[in-house]
């Protein structure tokens with residue numbers, strides 16, 4: 001962790017309230033390994049998929065855990081009413097991979113389903129020599145607070161909330177809401193009932 005911090009530009013810590021959200025049936029959590037925050041929030045309602053087995057093994061018990069590539073989901077069309085991506089999009093280095101994940105999320109969601117997406121706003125990259133960045137989160141679920149850090153190489157292109165909204169709209173989603181906490185954002189999208197608009 002210390003070595004990681006030395007290589008990283010560390011963003012100011014963020015206190016993020018991970019609020020419960022309405023959902024019906026199973027929730028698909030994309031990149032749900034690691035801290036498994038959505039699994040902590042929603043427990044057995046969650047199907048957590050992750051590319052890496054060890055990340056799923058590390059995550060808290062509760063969700064059904066499956067090793068799967070979010071760019072090529074093995075679920076049938078219209079399987080879920082809710083999908084989540086909690087600081088997972090930042091781990092997709094290529095914009096094309098982000099597009100694929102959003103297209104797959106759209107495909108497996110039922111019409112009227114929701115996608116909840118939390119991530120870091122990298123639109124205005126700070127001036128730094130550091131090759132990577134680290135998001136230092138103090139996340140609050142119910143009355144409990146936990147601390148974690150998510151680190152990655154700087155992406156080639158700007159990645160702000162508006163860029164994610166545009167990408168999700170290109171995939172067919174409708175943007176419903178944005179909440180910001182410092183440099184962290186929470187976006188909610190819907191799959192329109194009439195299909196692509």
Ligand SMILES: C[S@@+](CC[C@H](N)C(=O)[O-])C[C@H]1O[C@@H](n2cnc3c(N)ncnc32)[C@H](O)[C@@H]1O
Nearest residue numbers: 031033034035036037050051055069070086087
């Ligand atoms: C560090 S976690 C992010 C936080 C996690 N959602 C949590 O609650 O702690 C990001 C995860 O995305 C996973 N990931 C990256 N690319 C992926 C892909 N193509 N398909 C599925 N998971 C992927 C990584 O393996 C990693 O476990």
